[in-house]
Amino acid sequence: MKRLFLILSILCMLGLSAEAEEFRILTTFYPMYILTQNVAGGIDGVTVSNMAEQTVGCLHDYTLQTRDMVMLEEADALVINGGGMEQVMDRVASTQAGLPVIDASQGIEMQASIEEGLLNAHVWLDPQMAIVQVKNIAEGLAGADPAHADRYREQAEAYIGRLRDLDAEMAEALTPLAGKEIITFHEAFNYLAQRYGLVVAGVIANEPGEEPSTRQIAETCDLVSRLGIGTLFTEPQYPQTAAKIISGETGASIYVLDPCVSGSGLPESYEQIQRENARILREALLSD
Ligand SMILES: [Zn+2]
Known part of the structure; x- marks a missing residue:
């Protein structure tokens, strides 16, 4: 009851009224x-x-x-x-x-x-x-x-x-890249990759929002060198700090893929973001 009163008060303060x-x-x-x-x-x-x-x-x-x-x-x-x-x-x-x-x-x-x-x-x-x-x-x-x-x-x-x-x-754009190994920022792109035949070989961060440890960064550097990976994919919502270190160590270039967890809010924004993701993947991997 107390909580309901509190919430009603907040609603009044916000000037909202309940429309049934x-x-x-x-x-x-x-x-x-x-x-x-x-x-x-x-x-x-x-x-x-x-x-x-x-x-x-x-x-x-x-x-x-x-x-x-x-x-x-x-x-x-x-x-x-x-x-x-x-x-x-x-x-x-x-x-x-x-x-x-x-x-x-x-x-x-x-x-x-x-x-x-x-x-x-x-x-x-x-x-x-x-x-x-x-x-x-x-x-x-x-x-x-x-x-x-x-x-x-x-x-x-x-x-x-x-x-x-x-x-x-997206299938048409990405089919020529089938089998390519990619490293993404966090495990957001596994289903997209799987759909179009790309392989997520590793991720830079286990948990987005948490900087990877020095050890994890070193492991990713090893992986990049071992597989001959030329590109790291970061995400616009998170800092590029770790990717920049790995890039500096290995010479891999950095591109940005968007997991569509923020944006313009427009109804077509999912499609826009995904078309751009396909374009970026092509640009990065065709020159890889
Ligand atoms: Zn996520």
């Missing part, structure tokens, strides 16, 4: 926000908001902010990536018992993470898996909000058509 008819969809982080926007955006009486700020990046070590708790209280459905990406979910589940949670990765088999006991949950970077996620989101929303079920399914179909085009384009 609106169906409020909350997403946990950027890729879920973009996929969900394409399924549920532009429908009267439906809103889509993102919990983590668009600049947060992957949610690995994310802790819930006051702002998130307010949004959770208001939400009618929560869309998560699943597979353990949202480590905050334990806390969400304990405080928001009645909130319908839509797991976008339902039915997708995930690989083990480098980090023991965890799964590699970066499935959205494989466009075909993103299509499965879009279907899951649409079906989940249709169940939670039957009044708009047809619209969710219609918009999902249209978006899936665009994602199929994207997949075909």
